[in-house]
Amino acid sequence: MESHAKSRCSTFAIYDEALRARLCAVALATVAQEDDTDDMRLFLCPTCGHIEPNLPPASCPICAARAEQFVQV
Numbered sequence: 001m002e003s004h005a006k007s008r009c010s011t012f013a014i015y016d017e018a019l020r021a022r023l024c025a026v027a028l029a030t031v032a033q034e035d036d037t038d039d040m041r042l043f044l045c046p047t048c049g050h051i052e053p054n055l056p057p058a059s060c061p062i063c064a065a066r067a068e069q070f071v072q073v
């Protein structure tokens, strides 16, 4: 029982790390393009935190949330 809980916890930690890396990559890309993309938009998935630049995807590649659920940030 306890080892099962631990394995779920570590899976979440890996996922969280990947999410952080993704957010960092988006932030860096945004800074790099700042000169010519003043109105660049980012869309945040409220369910899993996935961020898509420019346009929300038809569905979230991480959690399959619909495009209309994405929030512009």
Ligand SMILES: [Zn+2]
Pocket (backbone or CB within 6 Å): 045, 046, 047, 048, 049, 050, 060, 061, 062, 063, 064, 065
């Ligand atoms: Zn999502």
